[in-house]
Amino acid sequence: MAGLPEIQSYILESHPDARTDAYRWRVWFEDGDPLWVELSGPEANETGLALPELHERLPDALQRYAALERTAAWDGPVELAADHFRETR
Secondary structure (H helix, E strand, C coil): CCCCCCEEEEEEECCCCCCCCCEEEEEEECCCCCEEEEECHHHHHHHCCCHHHHHHHHHHHHHHHHHHHCCCCCCCCEEECHHHHCCCC
């Protein structure tokens, strides 16, 4: 399993379906092309988080995704779930 490469930057972009309750980020890793990362409306609502909190927690959510889904490649796109945004204690 390949670990999550170091994130260089990420930005929130408009969802292609123009849905206001779904989110799409473009994430750039240290080496490579941008990766599309999406969070559907129902999953976003289930997190109970506002957009600024979702945006802030995106790197941690991707780390959880890598651990839970055992991702071998980062050639995308990635569909995140509410569980990926939950803080572990």
